[in-house]
Amino acid sequence: xNALQTIAGWWKRFTRKxxxxxxxxxxxxxxxxxxxxxxxxxxxxxxxxxxLFIIELSIIAYTPVLNLLPGYRIEAARSRDMLLxxxxxxxxxxxxxxxxxxxxxxxxxxxxxxxxxxRILENTDSVRSDKTLVAPNREDSLLRAxxxxxxxxxxxxxGEAKSARKSxxxxxxxxxxxxxxxxxxxxNFGIRIAASPDTQIVAADxxxxxxxxxxxxxxxxxxxxxxxxxxxxxxxxxxxxVSVGQRVKRGEAIGANTETxxxxxxxxxxEFELWNNxxxxxxESYIVF
Numbered sequence: 001x002n003a004l005q006t007i008a009g010w011w012k013r014f015t016r017k018x019x020x021x022x023x024x025x026x027x028x029x030x031x032x033x034x035x036x037x038x039x040x041x042x043x044x045x046x047x048x049x050x051x052l053f054i055i056e057l058s059i060i061a062y063t064p065v066l067n068l069l070p071g072y073r074i075e076a077a078r079s080r081d082m083l084l085x086x087x088x089x090x091x092x093x094x095x096x097x098x099x100x101x102x103x104x105x106x107x108x109x110x111x112x113x114x115x116x117x118x119r120i121l122e123n124t125d126s127v128r129s130d131k132t133l134v135a136p137n138r139e140d141s142l143l144r145a146x147x148x149x150x151x152x153x154x155x156x157x158x159g160e161a162k163s164a165r166k167s168x169x170x171x172x173x174x175x176x177x178x179x180x181x182x183x184x185x186x187x188n189f190g191i192r193i194a195a196s197p198d199t200q201i202v203a204a205d206x207x208x209x210x211x212x213x214x215x216x217x218x219x220x221x222x223x224x225x226x227x228x229x230x231x232x233x234x235x236x237x238x239x240x241x242v243s244v245g246q247r248v249k250r251g252e253a254i255g256a257n258t259e260t261x262x263x264x265x266x267x268x269x270x271e272f273e274l275w276n277n278x279x280x281x282x283x284e285s286y287i288v289f
Contacts, residue, residue: 015039103229106278110233111211113221170204170287171251173234173272178289182282189280190233190273193289197238199257201270203248204232204287212244219268222254228276235271 014037021033059065176195180188203224210231211223220237239256248254258268274283283289 013038103278106275107231110223110231110275113213113215113218169250171202172287172289173201173204173232174199174257174270176270179269182280182284184280189275190235190271191283191289192269192271194269195257197257200253201234201237201255201257202251203254204272204274205230205250207232207248209242209244209246209248209254212240212242214240219258220255224248224254229278231275233271233273233275235273236268237270 017035017037017040019033020036022031023029024031174193174195176193176199178191179194180192182188182191201222205224205226207224207226209222210225211221213221215221218235220234220240222234222237222240222242224232224234226232234255236258237255238258240254241256242248242254257270272283274281274286
């Protein structure tokens, strides 16, 4: 009870108004007066402090006053540069992840014996672009003819140079006659080779066996992972001499060609495919058959 009385007495004194006046020093007459309490003084101080805070926040937010502070402009520029670099890195990581997901999905489809979805890019030949802004001359015409033709300096020789280099490293998996060639438009993702029955099938290059599967429709299917994200696929084998995880050397026997059927049915033809980075490529660009 005494505590409540003490609090009530303090609050009464805190909110009690007092008379504040100004006197004339000559005749002590009252010239101005007002009534004020301690609570009013505290409230006025808090209101003044809040007003100053709002004014300062508005100046900082809507005026370039911070640029006048030493060191702030440099730190802001660093933060902006770091933000731009992080955005570029995130974009690069997103594109790399999309490429890796596409590659992994295609590998999974190949291992399941399915045909991956191949994206055919439109033919965008840069040499056919409009060159009206460049005045043609004799030297330019000669250089253009060399670059666009079939000569040793042709831009179209990149694939042939690559084929010549790869053909030295890779060997033909079988000796025979090519019946069907690589054609993406017809969904021929490899080549078909006719050879004698029970002919040995050899590895086109060094690598590791990632798939060794037998099905009634395709016989044995062997897939070998090589360097540079290159995969070779061997279909319609009558015999397999390797197992999953086994390391094979270039030219090492991995199986045998399909046997000739004696019941009048159609013999299965050996099929060979090459996939680079999850996309089918022409085996004849890598191997001399």
